[in-house]
Amino acid sequence: MSVGTRLAIFLAVPLVLVMALFGYIDQRNSGALLQDELAREGRAMARMVQIAMEDALRDRQIEDVRALVDQVTGYERVLGVRIFDPTGLVIYQPADLTTYPPADALALRAALRQGAPSEIRNRLEHQPVLSFIVPLRDPKGAIVGALQLMQLESYVEEDARASRHEIYTLTFLMILVTTVIVFWVIRISVARPVAELAGSFREVGSGELRSRVPVRRRDEFGRLAQAFNGMLERLEASQHSLLAEQEERRRMESRLRHAERLASVGRLASGLAHEIGTPLNVIGGRAERLMRSLPDGTPAARSLRVISTQIDRIARIVRDMLDFARMREPRLTRTGVAPVLGKVLDFMSHRFEEGRVRLDTDLSDAPATVTADPDQLHQVFLNLCTNALDAMPDGGTLRVATSRMEKQPPEKNSGTRRCVAVTFEDTGIGIAAENLDHVFDPFFTTKGIGRGTGLGLSVSYGIIREHGGWIDIDSAPGRGTRLTVYLPESRPEATAAPRVVAS
Ligand SMILES: Nc1ncnc2c1ncn2[C@@H]1O[C@H](COP(=O)(O)OP(=O)(O)OP(=O)(O)O)[C@@H](O)[C@H]1O
Ligand SMILES: [Mg+2]
Incomplete structure (x- = not known):
């Protein structure tokens, strides 16, 4: 696994975990908020019904009590209302509620005896139900009965689900964007410069000293690339001077060989020239004398001229040899x-x-x-x-x-x-x-x-x-x-x- 990928994972994983945790906490909070809202709403509703009910009881308007109970039942998130007499018997409840479990005995007793309201959470056919039990009093303040208002919590479930969905989607998007940004930033600022450096190292390793790393930034990688390029320049310069030195040595050696050859040939030539020069002078002199003593045009004179020309030629070679041998x-x-x-x-x-x-x-x-x-x-x-x-x-x-x-x-x-x-x-x-x-x-x-x-x-x-x-x-x-x-x-x-x- 490359350094860039490893770094990106090290950075992205904690970020993702933190974001997921925040998402979870947020979702929990919003669930609790909805529950609280439902409870507040239920409480307000119970209080309103309690007041209306006390009024109706005071006027002994039992029909009104029933009508009120029927109207409230099914309103908004209200499952239904039950009215109890001071002994705890149900005076009235909508027909749908007859099959529902009775009210919590302790809470009912507390409302009827001490006039203490209570909120109870229990389950009804696997559905959470919130019950508010409040006392009903006559104008003198005596407890004349109690009222139970039930709310189905599932009414807020949908809102909670929608909010959960929204939070999850947002969290997921944030995680996605963060991960992409982390990978992208690491790729640009770490993986690419490292890959370029590695590529140059490979090229240099294969003997290509002219390769250079592009210097794109002024950060550590930029400085590393500059230092590496500087090192390559010095390496290239020393390789050039090494090659130049080798070439110079080769030329020196060839010059030395040449000089040695010249010296040995020179010694040979000077010896030869000396040995040949003297008899050649004698032969040349005699040939000249003979030529002068013979009449022009005779075959012997012609032959002597050829001999004389060839002797001149040999003399020239001997002269060259002497020059060559640095006689002069x-x-x-x-x-x-x-x-x-x-x-x-x-x-x-x-x-x-x-x-x-x-x-x-x-x-x-x-x-x-x-x-x-x-x-x-x-x-x-x-x-x-x-x-x-x-x-x-x-x-x-x-x-x-x-x-x-x-x-x-x-x-x-x-x-x-x-x-x-x-x-x-x-x-x-x-x-x-x-x-x-x-x-x-x-x-x-x-x-x-x-x-x-x-x-x-x-x-x-x-x-x-x-x-x-x-x-x-x-x-x-x-x-x-x-x-x-x-x-x-x-x-x-x-x-x-x-x-x-x-x-
Ligand atoms: N201008 C030139 N063009 C082509 N070849 C040349 C030229 N100058 C020299 N050479 C080559 O170099 C060789 C050596 O030349 P160099 O003058 O040493 O000897 P040479 O001319 O052969 O004999 P000589 O001793 O008569 O000068 C020649 O034989 C020839 O092959
Ligand atoms: Mg020549």
Whole structure:
């Protein structure tokens, strides 16, 4: 049984009992009142008949006495009248009363001897009868007889029944209305708020922390709902921060893995580059010398040119590897982003034309300066442009834009920083979701053998991190790719003493 129902029963039952008791008492009182009224009426009637009878007896008008008795009998609630002589014998009574039991002997004697009137209640054929016995006196005051007036109480029974019925109906209605009000009030003020709270508890229990209890009133339930909602808000906030922390940890771990991979590949690459670099220089030098000693156009000279081109290619890969392995520290200087970008785009313009790539530049924040190694920035921008070009084999648009903004670095708990953002947005093939996490990994490439080493983004990422910046990537297959390089903007005083690192 719910708390609301139990409370309603606890309240309603005593109320109902009290009302029923009051109804019963009221009904009893009204019954007694009717009885009293009947007795008063009977008494008055007996007195009137007594006076009239004494007058008639004084004048010895026996016929009048009889007529009076007959007239009074059956009037209103009077059952009948009997007249007694001084010895207690019935002088006259209506014919109907002859079969009725005689008058109470004691009361009759008291009336005849002491002139004391009496009221007696007895039963006649199961019906209660009220008898009034009064003495009859002559003008001198001597008792000359007595008079018995009988009233049937059943005459008031009907009135009593009607009044009882009215009281019972009223009591029943009051009980009904009170019970309905009690149940309704308890339902509104207890059962509903409790049900709402219970519903919210259930939802929260099933993990739905966004659920809230409606605050409808300012009473205890309202305050409870407010406190519960406050607790949910705090719980939700701590769950969010927990999720954010987990996400941050996941990203840190992935960055750490990336850094570890970079370090191990870097060690391998630097060793390899060193080992390959020296013989490669020797082979390249010899090939050049041989080529110069041979006349142009001969098959041997052509082969030597192919050899020389391939050696250049290997040399470029070795250079990338060395960069990747951080063989060269950045030479930091106050650098304008726009000039470096301009040089790269100029250098690439021929290849863009060939690849039917339309260039759309927005260098509105061109005066942006950063503290950076211009050569390394050049390399990063070149890598990003090359990737965009490769991603648009059928042509497209490359949008390059610079802007300055307040931006929060990806590291947790770091405040916002004044940054220069350089965006490269192409309309190329885009990157599949499963590859998006790997594009910055060294040697990750989707390009065919001999076409990509998979070092471009990895090297670029390393350079930008070294400059205190970061790279954001946003891509979807078929929609294109947007890579944004964020670099800390150099403050005016930074021009005074740029940090220059020797190689
Ligand atoms: N703008 C781009 N659009 C689509 N895919 C891209 C883009 N930039 C990078 N990628 C994907 O990321 C991979 C890695 O790029 P990254 O520059 O590191 O290597 P690469 O271009 O394959 O080789 P390389 O060492 O010659 O640059 C690419 O192979 C390509 O799949
Ligand atoms: Mg590349």
